Amino acid sequence: MKTRVHIIDNISGKPVEAELFDEVTVEHFIETQQEWRPIVLKAARQLAARGSHQLIPQHFHWDWTAKAPELKVLANAFYGVRYENKLQGLMKLETVGQFCTCRLPEQAGKALIYVDYVEVAPWNLKALMSALGEKPRYNVIGSRLIEAAVLRSKEEDCKGRIGLHSLPMTESFYIKACGMTPVGRDPAKQNLLWLEHTPEQADKFLTGAR
Amino acid sequence: MKFNSDPEWLKRQAALEDNCFVSVGGLVSAVEDLEEQTQRATASRTAFVSLLNLTRREHKLTWEQFSQKLDVDLAELIEIENDETYKPTPRTVTKIAHFLHVPPEKLFVLSGLARAHDRQFQEAALRFAARSQPVKALSSEEHEALKEYVKFLCER
Amino acid sequence: MADKRTMTLNLTDQEMSLLEELSARKDVSKTALLRQALRLYQMVEARLSRGEKLFFEDEEKKKAELMVV
Numbered sequence: 001m002k003t004r005v006h007i008i009d010n011i012s013g014k015p016v017e018a019e020l021f022d023e024v025t026v027e028h029f030i031e032t033q034q035e036w037r038p039i040v041l042k043a044a045r046q047l048a049a050r051g052s053h054q055l056i057p058q059h060f061h062w063d064w065t066a067k068a069p070e071l072k073v074l075a076n077a078f079y080g081v082r083y084e085n086k087l088q089g090l091m092k093l094e095t096v097g098q099f100c101t102c103r104l105p106e107q108a109g110k111a112l113i114y115v116d117y118v119e120v121a122p123w124n125l126k127a128l129m130s131a132l133g134e135k136p137r138y139n140v141i142g143s144r145l146i147e148a149a150v151l152r153s154k155e156e157d158c159k160g161r162i163g164l165h166s167l168p169m170t171e172s173f174y175i176k177a178c179g180m181t182p183v184g185r186d187p188a189k190q191n192l193l194w195l196e197h198t199p200e201q202a203d204k205f206l207t208g209a210r
Numbered sequence: 211m212k213f214n215s216d217p218e219w220l221k222r223q224a225a226l227e228d229n230c231f232v233s234v235g236g237l238v239s240a241v242e243d244l245e246e247q248t249q250r251a252t253a254s255r256t257a258f259v260s261l262l263n264l265t266r267r268e269h270k271l272t273w274e275q276f277s278q279k280l281d282v283d284l285a286e287l288i289e290i291e292n293d294e295t296y297k298p299t300p301r302t303v304t305k306i307a308h309f310l311h312v313p314p315e316k317l318f319v320l321s322g323l324a325r326a327h328d329r330q331f332q333e334a335a336l337r338f339a340a341r342s343q344p345v346k347a348l349s350s351e352e353h354e355a356l357k358e359y360v361k362f363l364c365e366r
Numbered sequence: 367m368a369d370k371r372t373m374t375l376n377l378t379d380q381e382m383s384l385l386e387e388l389s390a391r392k393d394v395s396k397t398a399l400l401r402q403a404l405r406l407y408q409m410v411e412a413r414l415s416r417g418e419k420l421f422f423e424d425e426e427k428k429k430a431e432l433m434v435v
Contacts, residue, residue, distance in 0.1 A: 008224045013380055015220055018358045020213070026315045027300050030323050062235060064326030068315050069256040075405035089232075096402040097409065101392075111392040111402070118234040127231055136292030143223040144213070157398035164234050173230035178222060206217035305408050 005147075007083065008139040018088060020144060024078035026071065028081060029064035031087050036122055037063075052131075062119065067092060076116075079148045081141050089125060089141040092117040093149055095156055104196045105185050112161035112196065113153040118145055144180050150202045162201025165192035177204045178187040218334075229288045255294055258320040258336035262290065265310060267348045280305045297322055312363040334362055375400070 001022045042192040047056045070076050076098045081089040094100060094114040102110045107133055122128045123137045149162045163184060166174050172178045180195040197205065216222075266276045273291075277284040280303045289296040303321050307314040318324035319331065326332050343353040348356075377385065389399045410420060 003211060006215065006217075006220050008220065015217065026318055026324055028389075030300050030318065033323075058292050063325045066326075068318070068324050069328065069412070069416075070231055071315075075402075075409045096406045099400075100261070107393075109391055110395050111286045111398075112334065118232060125231060126229055139224045140220060143227055143232070147213055155211070155410065156402075157394040161365065167231075167233055167235065169231045170233055173227065173232050177226035177230060180403050194263060206214060208214065208216060208222060209268070339368050 005144050006082070007081070007141055007144065009090070010136055010139055016083065016138075018081050018144075019080060020045060020081050020082035020140075022077065022079050024071065024080050024090065026065065026068045027144055028080055028090065030089055031206070032064045032115035032144075034091060034117070035086065036143070039122040039132075040128065042132040043122060047133040047146075049129075049170070054147055059200060062117075064090065064119075065116070077147060077152055079152075083138065087121060088138055089118070089120045089145050090117075091145040091149065093117065093152060095152075097167075099163060099189075102163065102196060103194060104181060104198065107161065107198055109162065111156075112163045113149060113156060115149050115162055118142065118164075120145075123174060142173060146174075147206065149195065150206055153197075153202065155204045158184055159195055159199040160206070161194045161199060162202070163194065165189045166194065171195075212287070215224050253339065254320050254326060254332060256333045257339040258322070258337050259291055259294075261310075261320065261356075261359065262287070262306065264348060264352055268353065268356060280309050282306070309361060310363075312360060318361045334359070 003020050005020045006186055008014070009016045009129050018163060044056050050130045071078065077093040079091045079093070080087055092115075094116050097114060099114040099116075100112055102108055102112050106108050120141045121137075123134075124139065124141055126136045129136045146162075150160050152209070153160050153162050162180075164174065165178075171182070174195050175182060177196075179201050181201065183196055184192045185191045186194045203209070266273065267277075269276070271279065273287055274284055277287050280287075280302075282305050286298060286302055290298050290302075298321050300318070300323060303317045303323060304314045307317045310317075315324065316331075319326045320335060338355060338359045341351065385396050385399065389396045394401060394402070414420065
């Protein structure tokens with residue numbers, strides 16, 4: 001699947017047409033190691049040198065290539081966003097597994113799609129680019145990936161329900177920008193905050209209804 | 211999948227996402243994990259170089275002839291052989307994989323481009339590297355080791 | 367998603383009841399549930415074939431290995 005989605009070019013302030021696709025390969029993972037990781041590490045070192053430890057990205061040494069064996073597992077779905085011939089964002093979903101069950105009391109026990117990993121290219125993140133004295137390049141990548149997760153949930157008959165564990169510094173994105181409900185801290189996953197969409201919240205996010 | 215194309219939605223999401231950090235995934239693991247990964251990567255890399263070397267000798271090729279057969283730069287093949295910190299390009303590794311008829315993703319791990327997730331894979335790499343010695347003629351044991359290892363890479 | 371192919375599935379009464387109960391509990395169609403079950407099976411098989419083991423853990427943190435045929 002390849003489809004055109006608009007993202008924002010922060011330099012012009014205008015929408016541009018990127019490509020959202022699901023045929024993610026190990027070459028894309030290698031690209032994240034070669035293109036993203038050095039910038040993330042450089043920004044992390046700058047932040048550490050300034051004593052801004054609370055801003056150091058909590059995913060600074062993730063390695064997507066470790067997920068290569070998971071590409072062949074049908075339970076997993078991967079999505080990427082590409083623009084100007086560069087990977088701008090990557091996401092891994094689980095359509096079945098230990099976290100694919102709702103915990104919000106009003107939908108407890110029902111199936112959801114689990115957002116296992118999301119990463120946006122470092123040059124698109126304000127916090128990292130500020131550390132390097134630069135401006136972030138593109139916007140709305142994260143929203144497009146979460147949009148893909150909700151649409152996939154509908155395709156899987158999960159009614160748009162998604163769930164995820166948020167890193168502490170990203171909680172506000174999922175609550176404010178995606179309209180997800182924080183449910184509680186999960187001791188089974190490093191006490192990270194568990195958030196969910198109900199079908200109504202999912203539709204609201206997709207349509208932008210207030 | 212039908213994505214939202216409303217410019218107002220895009221503008222609103224841009225404003226909401228602007229100052230946010232976007233990622234999902236576990237918290238970073240300890241620094242010690244990174245060091246352990248480095249050691250395992252060295253062992254895999256040795257197996258990769260042995261695999262290249264034995265394959266070239268199996269086909270009775272010089273490095274120059276081998277680079278032509280593979281359609282890769284001779285300079286790069288020499289870097290791979292001599293510099294254990296050198297990371298080959300994905301294109302080169304894919305060409306080698308096609309020549310050997312093994313899945314490229316297996317060689318991405320061996321060459322250090324991708325991270326291994328699998329203890330069995332790493333142990334097999336170590337055993338293969340240990341069985342291959344740098345002598346001129348391919349001994350029957352090395353021939354067997356090479357044959358078995360290529361079979362292993364194809365089967366998993 | 368990829369193009370789909372159709373198959374007919376014969377189930378016993380018990381199996382059909384189970385399928386109906388689980389799909390109601392999960393709020394997904396019976397087809398969606400069976401597709402999830404197939405993927406779960408593959409996921410477990412892939413990890414078992416790499417030498418990993420599958421355990422259930424009870425509230426007292428006691429582990430019991432699950433045998434998968």
